[in-house]
């Protein structure tokens with residue numbers, strides 16, 4: 412059966428079942444690695460730039476293209492395909508993916524997709540669900556091997572990615588729910604872009620500016636985010652949700668908050 416965009420019109424949940432198998436030597440091996448419009452998640456970028464030994468700035472300049480999500484007007488980056496006949500992924504070789512252990516979460520999920528990546532399908536309830544991509548070139552669907560969505564996620568190592576990207580997903584969900592009441596300023600969009608795509612810059616903001624004079628961060632959290640980029644990302648999204656949506660996650664120092672309030676009253 413053919414579906415529009417190759418997407419089966421059915422919601423998959425954690426216990427939904429499907430048949431699939433993918434391995435080297437399959438006739439279609441690597442046919443799925445070209446001409447992709449793949450949004451990179453914050454943790455994808457961290458894993459890939461570290462794998463390649465690049466700074467965030469270098470990785471973004473060489474491997475990504477900026478894009479604005481139409482519905483939420485949030486800036487993201489997509490993986491830049493090569494300028495060859497097939498528009499191949501830059502990490503594709505005849506032997507397969509050269510960054511396989513650090514491949515993006517979209518590659519891990521395939522042939523499943525996460526609904527949160529299709530803006531029109533972000534559930535207002537925040538409930539996770541998935542969709543199935545059935546493309547003619549992919550022979551993996553013909554296999555006898557059966558999976559539940561949970562088993563597939565575990566096998567492909569996506570649980571860790573989803574846990575670390577949770578704040579990013581939540582931010583997009585909140586923005587979507589507020590979309591018609593709330594326009595983010597240019598500065599807020601830049602903050603979102605920095606946390607989503609540039610941990611090096613976020614780290615400099617926290618440790619090399621007046622950030623710590625303004626925010627009250629526990630010592631053990633500070634120690635952790637100094638060396639652990641996954642923890643830094645999670646902290647970054649807690650900070651964004653506090654700064655932009657008033658979430659009670661990262662608190663301003665009492666004296667700074669008092670001074671802000673006094674200034675606001677004077678105005």
Ligand code: SF4
Nearest residue numbers: 444500502503508518
């Ligand atoms: S990152 Fe690897 S798995 Fe993903 S599209 Fe590129 S070559 Fe394929």
Ligand code: SF4
Nearest residue numbers: 433439441443549551
């Ligand atoms: S089975 Fe599908 S996912 Fe696996 S290599 Fe073939 S086209 Fe790609």
